[in-house]
Amino acid sequence: MSITASLSRLILQAKANAPLWKKAFFSVLGILVGINLFLHPHHAHFAMETITGFWAIFGVCVCVAMILVLKKIIFILINKPEAFYDRSE
Amino acid sequence: MTGLSNFIHPALGFIALALFLPFVRENKIWRWLLPIPGIIAIMGVMSMQDGTYGPLHWLGLNMVLGRVDKLSIIFAHVFAIEALVGMIFAMHVKDKLQHIAAALYIAGGFGCVFSGDYVTLFLFWELMSVASTFIIWLARNKRSTQAGFRYFIFHTMGGLFLLGGVLLRYADLGTFAFTPVSPGAANYYDWLILLGFCVNAAVVPLHAWLPDAYPEATVTGAVFLSAFTTKTAVYVLARGFSGFEILGVMGVIMAIYGAAYATIENNARRILAYHIVSQVGYMVAGIGIGTAMTVDGACAHAYAHILYKGLLFMCAGSILYATGTAKLTKLGGLASRMPLVMICYMVAAVSISGFPLFNGFISKNITITGAALSHHTWLALGMEIAAVGTFLSVGIKLPYFAFWSKPEYTGEVKKLPRNMYVAMFMAAFLCFFTGVYPQALYRLLPFPLEYEPFAPWQVLSSLQLLGFTGLGFYICRKIIVPHEGRNLDFDIVYRFVGWVGLFLAKYPVALIDDWWTSVYRRIGLAGLLRMAKGSSIFDAQGIDGVVDGTAKSVLGLGGILAKVQTGKLSDYVGLSALIGIGIIALVYFMR
Secondary structure (H helix, E strand, O other), X not given: OHHHHHHHXXXXXXXHOHHHHHHHHXXXXXXHHHHHHHOOOOOOOOHHHHXXXXXXXXXXXXXXXXXXXXXXXXXXXXXXXXXXXXXXX | OOOOOXXXXXXXXXXXXXXXXHHOOOHHXXXXXXXXXXXXXXXXXXXXXXXXXXXXXXXXXXXXXXXXXXXXXXXXXXXXXXXXXXXXXXXXXXXXXXXXXXHHHHHHHHHHHHOOEHHHHHHHHHHHHHHHHHHHHOOOOHHHHHHHHHHHHHHHHHHHHHHHHHHHHHHHHOOOEXXXXXXXXXXXXXXXXXXXXXXXXXXXXOOOHHHHHHHHOOOOHHHHHHHHHHXXXXXXXXXXXXXXXXXXXXXXXXXXXXXXXXXXXXXXHHHHHHHHXXXXXXXXXXXXHOXXXXXXXXXXXXXHHXXXXXXXXXXXXXXXXXXXXXXXXXXXXXXXOOHHHHHHHHHHHHHHHOOOOOHHHHHHHHHHHHHHHXXXXXXXXXXXXXHHHHHHHHHHHHHHHHHHOOOOOOXXXXXXXHHHHHHHHHHHHHHHHHHHOOHHHXXXXXXXXXXXXXXXXXXXXXXXXXXXXXXXXHHOOOOOOOOOOEEOOOHHHXXXXXXXXXXXXXXXXXXXXXXXXXXXXXXXXXXXXXXXXXXXXXXXXXXXXXXXXXXXXXXXXXXXXXXHOOOOHHHHHHHHHHHHXXXXXHHHHHO
């Protein structure tokens, strides 16, 4: 399939430009908070929502906390070898 | 309104397919039959009018096979679409049994959605349970066999809760009618029925069957499994138990629990299975809060979820089909080798995460906004936390470690059959279409809805939340790397019960059995021999000639029975279901 081939080429090109994508990603994040300076909710569902960048802080904090708690504590407690249940036979 | 005027039960086409398939030999012919029941079902659902159709009087019961209203139509609508997409995805599979199991499973789903009484509901409920067990078993490996047994036993237990509740309710009220229960006036039997429903809705801690069994199912079967069992349960909950405050809390717990497990899971299909728990959590929460808006949100989310979750399972299944593994630790860098699968996966991933322009954005925000507007602020906040977890695990982690990360997967990538691509494109298109044109979905909702999904603030806050979740991943990208292993979950409880049972069967029971056998040999057998001596004298007197023919036929029957007794429990389950259906049919026609 030629579509697949050209798509593959595009993807490999994109991969080579990784630093550029990183810059683009950070600028998008900046723009999102920037817009928030001018755009506020009419009827805030949560009182904190009126603070500029609340959802940005919420997103990054919850995400980092989730990864740390789950991967560094919970995972170590509940992870067993793949064949853990097979021993019963 | 009665009669069959404009109501063709969508299950009929699938039952016909299941009955017809064994008789067609040529694969080239029968595979084109697979999408037909789905097409008929879509047309049937679109032309349905509200009303009650096809009441049956059976064993002195009034059974309603066709209760059609907005609530049943929205579920039937998406069931029909997913049945078509799933069947197209499975067209290359040469194992007829898989298609038969899938068709019966889908028929069970439709039967539940249109059932107006608990007897009909229970019959189709159990049909789904048996057929879905076969979908798992037909992966035909040791793990799937074992997982299938656990799945079947757990669902049988759930079915018994439901049956017990239904019978006790009948004893009290004298009716099997399936009507809403008001939260303040729920009786003990209502709670029993609710418990039965909660098993199928995978409500934590009754959920462990799902991430245990679904990843072991066949590549194509998992697509159906992801759509029907849990969403049928969501439908019956919406029908019967809307406004039960406890469901609101349990739903949010499910939403966070599923996302959390998905974050630390390694097997791609198990990540997706945990995300069924998470996404069904939103629906259960919406039903539990029980305002018109949150019930609408639950229905819309079920509709959207079936489309994108089916697509996610198709893409993960494609990876499994092409590379032979679904473990993230063994994958990586597949983007350039399976670009179309990657694009379809990303469409589904942004849909489930709730990106603007995709269907999850609409349905998830209806539920969350509805929760916030009815002053369930903490529940709404819990759902936002789960949204972060969803994007983190399904939207970033899974595709990153399957498609982009290093070291790259260097093994063989098998070519996918064309029908798999067709099905994935269809599902991807629908995820996008309902995302940009939500009015198509609004029209199907059970309650009128005043909600503007693309309000600027809504779009901005969603983008901020998701974008900065991405930043969180970027910060922790070295920590979240997946690891091999199996994470303990509540299934350890019933596995433990199983081990104890096995131990008892192996030692004490075996001991008693030994002992009994020797007693029997000494006493029982001696008595039998004496009796035999007596009868052989009688036999010799001339019965021989008369009975000769009978003996021969008994011998023949014995041979057939011996063939049936394969010693495989899976065969017995199938056989007993078949005999059950036979008896039901016989009673109906002989009456």
